[in-house]
Amino acid sequence: MKIVVCGACGRMGSLIIKNVVKEKDMELVGAIEAPNTELEGKDIGETIGIGHVGVKIRGANFLKEVLKDKDPDVLVDFTTPNAAVENIKTASKMGVNLVVGTTGFNEEQMKIIEDCVEKNNIKAVISPNMAVGVNVFFKIIEDLASLLEDYDVEIIEAHHRHKVDAPSGTAMKALEIICDKRGKSKDVAVYGRKGIVGERSDEEIGVHAIRGGDVVGDHTVMFLGNGERLEIIHRAHSRQAFVNGVLRAIRYIKHAKPGKISDMKDVLGLR
Numbered sequence: 001m002k003i004v005v006c007g008a009c010g011r012m013g014s015l016i017i018k019n020v021v022k023e024k025d026m027e028l029v030g031a032i033e034a035p036n037t038e039l040e041g042k043d044i045g046e047t048i049g050i051g052h053v054g055v056k057i058r059g060a061n062f063l064k065e066v067l068k069d070k071d072p073d074v075l076v077d078f079t080t081p082n083a084a085v086e087n088i089k090t091a092s093k094m095g096v097n098l099v100v101g102t103t104g105f106n107e108e109q110m111k112i113i114e115d116c117v118e119k120n121n122i123k124a125v126i127s128p129n130m131a132v133g134v135n136v137f138f139k140i141i142e143d144l145a146s147l148l149e150d151y152d153v154e155i156i157e158a159h160h161r162h163k164v165d166a167p168s169g170t171a172m173k174a175l176e177i178i179c180d181k182r183g184k185s186k187d188v189a190v191y192g193r194k195g196i197v198g199e200r201s202d203e204e205i206g207v208h209a210i211r212g213g214d215v216v217g218d219h220t221v222m223f224l225g226n227g228e229r230l231e232i233i234h235r236a237h238s239r240q241a242f243v244n245g246v247l248r249a250i251r252y253i254k255h256a257k258p259g260k261i262s263d264m265k266d267v268l269g270l271r
């Protein structure tokens with residue numbers, strides 16, 4: 001499978017590339033960075049410390065040319081919401097399938113992405129967290145949301161000091177899963193608390209973001225009742241947990257339904 005990686009020099013993109021070049025059934029054919037990058041034309045392998053791989057870094061301003069020239073099977077995007085939307089528009093128009101892990105999309109951006117996938121009838125796996133454990137965690141909290149239906153829910157996430165979006169895409173997905181299961185709108189979320197906020201309502205779900213150091217990614221969902229609480233915690237020790245999921249998503253793409261966004265539940269057979 002021929003793969004183009006967007007966000008090639010980032011924390012995730014560079015680790016994905018280090019893995020892809022070792023996989024026998026995968027070939028790295030493109031390494032895309034920010035438009036007009038100073039790294040234009042440099043070998044991606046030399047830049048990320050794995051030696052020459054024969055693929056030049058290109059700015060996203062050349063994405064169309066790279067896709068035309070290399071005709072990849074999948075474009076993998078781990079960038080920023082604005083960058084990802086532009087990369088997705090370009091790739092989908094050219095019929096290139098997608099694996100997207102970028103987080104922080106607003107509703108309008110998600111709608112644009114859904115339209116791109118549908119109108120161009122491409123295959124896409126999009127998930128805020130590719131780790132297998134997190135996707136099992138999603139299944140468990142969905143069950144607990146109804147098993148402990150009258151328990152208060154609070155969501156806490158912790159990430160490294162460089163993360164730019166908050167709360168994490170995973171925390172927002174956890175909120176969505178619990179609200180859907182309980183038949184509530186996501187507007188019940190309370191993002192942090194400060195001042196005389198009054199007693200907690202039954203409805204609200206607190207969502208809290210911690211940032212610091214090199215935390216790879218921790219997520220906790222608490223179900224709090226009278227006299228007890230149940231906490232479900234996932235801790236990523238290494239970004240390799242996410243990359244293992246990315247490799248599975250790339251291999252799943254040929255089985256994905258065209259014109260519709262698939263997620264890691266589909267990839268992992270958790271539906």
Ligand SMILES: NC(=O)C1=CN([C@@H]2O[C@H](COP(=O)(O)OP(=O)(O)OC[C@H]3O[C@@H](n4cnc5c(N)ncnc54)[C@H](O)[C@@H]3O)[C@@H](O)[C@H]2O)C=CC1
Nearest residue numbers: 007009010011012033034060083101102103128129130242
């Ligand atoms: N779904 C998942 O499992 C995971 C998702 N993420 C998400 O992935 C995204 C990236 O995270 P990191 O790698 O930590 O960030 P990062 O900041 O280390 O990497 C992003 C890279 O994208 C590049 N970039 C910017 N504009 C671009 C463009 N138009 N085209 C191509 N490249 C461009 C930047 O120069 C940078 O190298 C974030 O949204 C993060 O939340 C992170 C880890 C796991």
Ligand SMILES: O=C(O)C1=N[C@H](C(=O)O)C[C@H](O)C1
Nearest residue numbers: 103128129163168169170217
């Ligand atoms: O930015 C990160 O690092 C991560 N982002 C994802 C998110 O926002 O949920 C997934 C993971 O927790 C790491």
